[in-house]
Amino acid sequence: MAAPTLEPVAAAQALLRDFEERYEPIEAPPVPVERIASALLGLYIDEADDLRTLPGAPADQGRLSGMLDAEAMVIWVDRGEVRRSPGRRRFTIAHEVGHLLLHVPVVHESFCDRPADVQEIEEGPPASELPELRQREREANLFARELLMPEFLVNEQARATGFNLPALADRFEVSVPAMRLRLRLLKLLPPLA
């Protein structure tokens, strides 16, 4: 199988640019991920109590967090997870958008993601060193992180708030661990933070 043709970070940045050109500049967080998915990409977003019951979903792989039906252009998200954390909903949507842009053109399939696949704070070896399936999940997570926490916006807000982690997480509508990781990877965290 061919390797993905797009680099996740570059793809997320290109999508943000595209949205800004066609709609409006993103000057403050949160990034309007649902609008990007629906208005720009024509995706429909829906929720279900148990994604395993949906047509085409595997019933034997445990509970699912999100699912992309690329043919119908629908993103399904787990209602229970969304209720527990609105940030999780945004991350799952961004993750599925990542699959749509990075992997559907290459592998022509839909994606069913377990909670372990949709990871806001995933770290480890480079995606290229992982098995193919894990590689795609890692790339979708990287894409989601870049889309929800664009470097220019994080940089500006971090300096404006004195690197206030809970406030930044709140403004970007992501979890504190996800924001902490983002700041660390951008080398913006003060020592011992």
Place this chain on the structure above:
Amino acid sequence: MKIVHISDTHLGVRELHHTDAEGRNVRELDVYDVFTRAIDRVLGLKPAAVLHSGDLFHGYHPSAAALGVALDQIERLRAAEIDFVVIGGNHETPRGRAIAHPFSLLERFGADAVYGEPRLLRFGDLSITAIPHSHDHEEMAGWIAAADPDPEARFNVLVAHVGLEGLTKVGAGEPGAAELPGEILESVADFDYVALGHLHQFDRPRVNAVYAGSLERLSWADHVPRKGIVEVDLDAEPMDKAFLRLHEIEGRSRKRLAAIDGGKTRDLTKSICRLAKGKGLEGAIVRVPIANVSFEKFGAIDRRKIGEAFERCLHFELEPDFVESGSSAPQPAAPAELRDFLAQRTPAGVDSEVFVTRGETYMTRAAEDIGA
């Protein structure tokens, strides 16, 4: 100017059911010991002041032993001419006004113990805005939002006992605990340092705001690798490495060992005993998770054998994750949480082990009655 930030000492906490030769709770003594060693370290650092950001005591009725330890250590600081400020946390703040705050006693011995309402304290160049816990969270948020640095002081420090939304906790939510939005820290952005208490793990939610964390790991949820006291150099820039230093103070080791898969392991007793050969278990509090285990298989574990194997630990317990076996066999032993619950409530003069065992027996009988 250097100050030291210390927090969440929980003097007087009793955990597990192990007692020393005099019948004193071992974990209670651990907490006294680690606090005393923290003050030893402070004396070596010679800071201008020590700030304690709340939950000095575990409850609002501290025992004579807990009060004695607190007063002794405060006296050591005073003898070394180190100013000490402590604010009331949610644990030690009584809900009713009719109950005297334990800090009223500390005050009588000359300590700057702040409770009930905020106070502004001044020690030479250092101004300290001390905001104690209030069970009225809106009131407390208002106090923090209204706090302003003292323009006359060279250094301004704010100390508060409050949780922040979204930060990782190391325990379940506590009654009366306040959790405010992170934006509240923007209102205290102009303070040189914000000493926070309540979270039991070290954290730095803002460049000028720090949770020192507790000195001891007081629950299984607390698996923070480093515990200690925070030294702050107020002359340094907050982004500089020199601004903050965490001085580690080693508490009692608390280890959750690698899980054993009960579904795949034939001889559980043997597998559990094998884990006892691991390093660093001397005097430790140890838990072994057993996944996918049936009630029958769990009940067949030889408790005497594993008790002997883990003899060098202070405490050993199993954490079963039961699978349905289809059998009506009762759960053979109460879970670890129940044992701890009962142990903490052993009436005076009653042997703790006898009390806990009796409780387990009743639970087993009840399970039999309902056919669990």
